[in-house]
Ligand SMILES: NC(=O)C1=CN([C@@H]2O[C@H](COP(=O)(O)OP(=O)(O)OC[C@H]3O[C@@H](n4cnc5c(N)ncnc54)[C@H](O)[C@@H]3O)[C@@H](O)[C@H]2O)C=CC1
């Protein structure tokens with residue numbers, strides 16, 4: 047698959063990038079491994095933290111320039127792209143300020159003697175990343191691993207090569223030595239060969255279930271650990287005591303942000319029957335008010351999908367859902383008369399469990415609305431999913447919210463807010479949404495050797 051920059055707003059090809067051959071891959075792997083063996087990785091963490099501080103400063107000082115690269119290449123609204131660049135700067139700064147603390151030796155009380163756990167890098171990590179947050183997904187894997195001393199090789203999605211190349215240049219400009227972070231324009235087969243190589247000790251993937259299953263199986267076959275952050279079908283639950291104006295506005299935004307192409311987007315809206323009519327009316331009003339257009343235009347509130355294929359997939363999913371009995375409450379079609387990859391904001395209701403849509407993730411501005419009688423029905427419906435990534439509960443009763451948050455089978459639950467992300471908070475899911483955690487203290491320990499040392503009490 048070629049690495050191409052095609053602007054989703056008008057489908058114009060901007061640039062095609064040269065792929066890397068096997069000789070170049072070997073060179074990258076050899077350089078990354080040699081760096082892992084060097085004082086850079088094995089020595090004082092301070093030299094690595096200095097690079098993360100610089101990387102954070104570089105990104106924070108170039109928000110507008112970098113945001114435009116994102117919006118032109120994958121269609122994100124310019125304001126949201128700025129937010130993505132800023133959180134990347136925040137993540138680099140977070141690990142610069144906290145990695146030393148996270149990785150310091152941890153003492154253990156034992157009768158066997160003085161005991162502690164040290165944290166050591168394990169080698170070269172292969173990262174496979176998607177297009178939907180083209181800088182954030184890279185920073186999420188680079189920052190903790192650069193801090194711990196692992197070298198990172200990255201295969202980015204084939205539709206965001208300019209983002210991939212730009213990020214690699216930023217890491218180098220921040221002072222990282224060659225081999226610390228290497229972007230590879232390579233094939234899926236080349237990814238498999240890299241995973242097989244003994245110098246690679248871990249694999250991190252964000253993307254689809256299909257890709258995750260293939261890549262994690264390859265890693266497991268070579269007894270290597272992987273972390274997976276995959277699809278989601280997150281609930282947005284609105285209880286009978288919720289602030290409906292707030293929930294309707296937050297819900298619409300949570301569904302259409304990044305044109306709905308977010309693994310933790312609100313996708314299944316589960317509404318208490320007492321407030322269903324009011325919520326649906328207000329939610330629909332917000333969808334009606336959306337303005338499609340150029341992601342670079344600040345007045346645009348709904349951008350294009352990342353590719354023409356993404357529109358085709360979403361359109362077929364909506365048509366199939368209706369064929370199987372779903373009601374099209376609003377929208378439902380590709381936007382015509384426009385060269386861009388635009389799909390109407392859409393609301394589907396009356397989806398029964400035998401409708402394929404019931405279990406499907408819609409990676410676009412398509413909301414599924416369900417109505418329940420009580421909290422018990424809500425939890426049953428919420429957990430009746432192959433996925434388990436994030437979720438939100440809107441209510442004014444926080445005790446009720448705490449109980450529901452504990453009962454919903456996902457990796458993350460937000461109360462009175464859409465699912466979000468921050469450097470200091472773990473991110474990840476369960477079931478077919480994957481395993482492992484990124485960010486926070488959990489993210490930096492996924493690919494370190496947590497080595498026990500014991501000074502025996504009795505010789
Ligand atoms: N969890 C998340 O944040 C994301 C989830 N997705 C899910 O993935 C679906 C498709 O989006 P895509 O970007 O096409 O996801 P994808 O899973 O096809 O691609 C993600 C990354 O994995 C790579 N990849 C795919 N198959 C591979 C293989 N066999 N071996 C090695 N690398 C492989 C891709 O080239 C890309 O770099 C979306 O509809 C959504 O369900 C997509 C983007 C982000």
Ligand SMILES: CCCCCC(=O)O
Nearest residue numbers: 179308309310466467
């Ligand atoms: C702002 C939320 C980030 C979600 C990243 C993802 O879709 O994998």
